[in-house]
Amino acid sequence: MALSIGQLAQRTGVHIETIRYFEKVGLLDAPSRTDGGHRVYAERDVRALGFIKRARELGFAPAEVRAIRDLGGPGRACCDEVRDIAVHHLEQVRSKMADLARLERLLASTVEHCSGGHVPECAVIDMLERT
Amino acid sequence: MALSIGQLAQRTGVHIETIRYFEKVGLLDAPSRTDGGHRVYAERDVRALGFIKRARELGFAPAEVRAIRDLGGPGRACCDEVRDIAVHHLEQVRSKMADLARLERLLASTVEHCSGGHVPECAVIDMLERT
């Protein structure tokens, strides 16, 4: 029930340093402490940290994670604001995907034109050099 | 013909500080100087910086840019090595695209299930909270 930071790290797969970092930047609530000053976590911290971890894995910026968490807090009466954040994030993801797709096409076609031998022509370099 | 760093920046769209940074990390050759110590660039530096800029925009890491530039240098007899770098990079791009696609699907379907009103249920938060 009461967990040390190491146990929390093991259960969530988040590094100890990262847990302390999340606390420092206000993503994770500061836990209670032992008399000696060691952090003591409860079950709810496992959930909270899991939440943060998943949100970060989905590419939400720390500020967005904070916003979502706060909006989803007391009463959870702000679904539309959370939705806004998610939609905005989705747009960014789609734009990043489009960028990568363009990039992929260019790289793929360039590599395809590359003879690959020890010759003075190189499609990759030509592509990069064309002004 | 002879350009100041500011003119080079304007012609290439690369910030002055970034040009100096590229020089410091060995991406761009150190140019000649005036008696007073100001950098003086030639036309070939415009091309070199353009090359670096395009490669960076395509997501090549600085070390890769250095490698491509060096391989493409005297004689350009290493097309296959340049190709290797490009192919490896292409693989990374494709893997990143796959990650984003997964993410996009999850976000899109989540947002779709979101009622968006001032209600205590929020599909986004539920998605993040499910353990």
Added chain:
DNA sequence: TGTGCCACCTGTAGTCGCTACAGAATCAAG
């Protein structure tokens, strides 16, 4: 020739999201 002003110089520090120490203190087991 002076003078004014912008551009440029170097060096350092800040950004973001962690990660990695160093050196001291605490905890749990034997």
Added chain:
DNA sequence: CTTGATTCTGTAGCGACTACAGGTGGCACA
């Protein structure tokens, strides 16, 4: 009570820039 693992704080490092501070250089104009 001792040992050894864990945790503590604080600071520095990463990559790839970006931004400043405080000090010169260059050049047009008078």
